[in-house]
Amino acid sequence: MGDRFAERMADPRVAGDSRLLGDFTAIYCRGRHAGTARHPLASAGAALHVYGRRVPVVCDACAELLAYAERRRAFCPKDPKPFCSYCDTHCYRPEMREAMRDVMRYAGPRSMLHGHAIAGIRHLIDGRRAKKEAAARAAQEGERS
Numbered sequence: 842m843g844d845r846f847a848e849r850m851a852d853p854r855v856a857g858d859s860r861l862l863g864d865f866t867a868i869y870c871r872g873r874h875a876g877t878a879r880h881p882l883a884s885a886g887a888a889l890h891v892y893g894r895r896v897p898v899v900c901d902a903c904a905e906l907l908a909y910a911e912r913r914r915a916f917c918p919k920d921p922k923p924f925c926s927y928c929d930t931h932c933y934r935p936e937m938r939e940a941m942r943d944v945m946r947y948a949g950p951r952s953m954l955h956g957h958a959i960a961g962i963r964h965l966i967d968g969r970r971a972k973k974e975a976a977a978r979a980a981q982e983g984e985r986s
């Protein structure tokens with residue numbers, strides 16, 4: 842890790858994505874892990890000030906997820922990086938993938954209320970869901986006519 846990680850984190854897209862996941866995970870952790878001790882994230886990315894003044898406050902499990910997500914993002918071999926849910930390279934370990942999916946599902950819609958509208962919208966327009974809704978609408982219209 843070390844130098845190469847710092848180098849990758851200097852890319853604003855890499856830092857921005859990490860910040861987004863940090864925001865999302867903080868929202869998720871606050872809602873889902875309310876009874877758990879939470880601390881400002883002390884990850885490799887946080888040490889590089891990737892999160893600026895908004896260091897996510899999370900529990901130990903969420904901190905581990907974020908530190909993992911930082912590394913995955915930093916070392917993502919795709920450039921430009923595709924939307925993770927569309928990517929054919931499943932670089933997350935299955936349990937981390939599942940955990941991050943939960944975070945997205947929970948925090949995506951809620952992030953709109955927390956002033957991350959653009960980031961929220963970007964992640965809310967999850968193709969699969971959009972497609973599913975469009976199909977449901979089409980079916981409804983079909984029934985009506």
Ligand SMILES: [Zn+2]
Nearest residue numbers: 870874900903
């Ligand atoms: Zn948590």
